[in-house]
Amino acid sequence: MSLWVDLHRPRSLDDLHYHQDLSARLRALASSDDFPHMLFYGPSGAGKKTRIACTLKELFGKGAERIKIDQRVFLTPSKRKLDVNIVQSNFHIEITPSEVGNYDRVVIQEILKEIAQTQQVDVSARHRFKVVVINEADTLTRDAQAALRRTMEKYMSNMRIILCANSTSKLIAPIKSRCLLIRVAAPTETEMKLVLDFVAKRQGFGIDPEAAQEIVQDSGGNLRKAILVFEALKMQSPSLTGPLSIAKPDWETYCHKVADMIIQEQSPERVMQVRAKLYELLSHCIPPTIILKTIADRVVDKVDESLKADIMHWAAIYEVRMRVGNKKIFHLEAWVIKVMSLYKHFCFDIDMDAFD
């Protein structure tokens, strides 16, 4: 009994529901002998990994689906041991180097050299190369990316690399210029509705267009989220009729509560209360950037037009400081206080004008 997301995930390029021209392109590339290095990028939940898996299947046939999980130990130059989980089949290997943080260069160097220097032994294999899939490529350190550069050219005969990233901004130019860039955009609303319809049919019931509309709007282009929400709703009320209340995750409602608190009152006591809540969120491992964005989005909805730009401006500033700095809570708090002060000044000014 697996989740619908996994159960109804397309297994081959023909099953994909949207971006047909992209599928045609991938199919054509896979059938030619001349398969390039590739870089898939796009927002999360758009179907990058699904497309990669489908491409692998198109390349190597059923064998690519037979995967096993290995744990490998790497040794850094400073003799530290790193455990890395590796997913591999006979034809490809999948790694997430960001698991090991700063030592990702070691993993990349070792794995790529190993793959590159061994030839495909399976005689019946359709292609002579193996594929290395690197997930979350945008979190690779610069060193690791530099290590990829020359390897990608040198071992082209034995190996192809498929990178998967959310954005190309953090990849260095030499990597980008060596790959075929493949943009996977988030599906449009109609496309998402089609997919929801398809899932519902496979599960043996129909979905109300209005319900579909609501789910799609809530998901913001993230198809994985949409299907998960859909399944959760179905569990709650099997009939899927009547007023739907899409349950927001706890942390989201909590963030909204914080936003409301900021607007209700601006005082040192309130800051202390907000601080307690922020700590609560952080201790539940909600990424601070997400916290900041969710609160900012909520606050912005409730204040005057002239304040909105300023609040976003400071959110952006404190977000980057949070990345550069060390203690997340300082910057979150600083932003909260900044917003309070902006808001209070704004209200105060209006009052004074009215008084005159």
Place this chain on the structure above:
Amino acid sequence: MSFFQQHSTKTSRKHVQDPALQPWVEKYRPKTIDDVSAQEHTVAVLRRTLTSTNLPHMLFYGPPGTGKTSTILALARQLFGPENFRSRVLELNASDERGISIVREKIKNFARQTPRAAQPHVTEDGISYPCPPYKIIILDEADSMTQDAQAALRRIMETYARITRFCLVCNYVTRIIEPLASRCSKFRFKPLDSSSTSLRLHQISSLENIPISTSVIETLINVSQGDLRRSITYLQSASRLSHSTNPPTEITSRDIQEIAGIVPDDVINDFATVLGVDIVVGSGMQTDSKGRAPGFDGVRSKVRELVREGYSASQILSQLHDLIIEHPTLAAHRKAQCALSFAEADKALCDGADEELWILEAALQVYKALA
């Protein structure tokens, strides 16, 4: 004799890959230094070393794709010939472990071996190789070496200067520590001008039998900005795509843009209109964007839409920047304000900030500056 010859061809065949599958950047890498495009000055200096058997330590620097690695490889090949190449040249790049221990062991060991005496010789196909009495160590992407590793090189470079020459190749000369830089003669590689890029692309396309139009070449040059490797890779990707369908379709400028990850012009124009920039389409036709003010929510929803499409933030910002800076009618001080906000956003993105927040931030600043 014939036995040996046969043997050698057999082993070499095993390593040679099918040329059709090779990346074109490797396939069309210059074989001699005279083939190197558009670096006349450097080539002129290096050509003299071919006859004089004297070579200084060298430091090649310049933007990516200008032929630094190609030049030194071609030079080494011309100096030593294919037979001696392996024993005389050590090539290390960032994909090899290059910490201080490697410098101390591998590089030092290689540097201190006295090269086997080899006479200048002429191979049967009539090319002469001078084979001077020194070895070459090529440190590719040297700017990614640590400071310590670079410092460890200092003395090695001097001690074994009689029998070993170093060639450092890097993008940023400032990342090479001063003592190393001062031991080398520096060669700057400049970005390729458009005429030599287009010449090269035309050559390759005619050798590969792909028809490409001048407009496609122009797009390639624009997109790659003097980086020859990039334009060749894009050309190859585009031809792969066009050949993968049956019958092969013609390569268009749009294909090149999509491969290069460039945001289409109309998307950027649309975004700019929301921000209050008047787009001049063609001659005199002006879209009447005046009078409608999308406000904060308008800007925000537009930004969300862009992020959903999956375009990268740095690409959007740089294209928007070009559009605004080159805009014919905007006042200079407004452009300056916009430029400031782009600079801020770029720095933030380099620090790893959230993309959506910063596109929104830059967009709001521009919107404010133009209001």
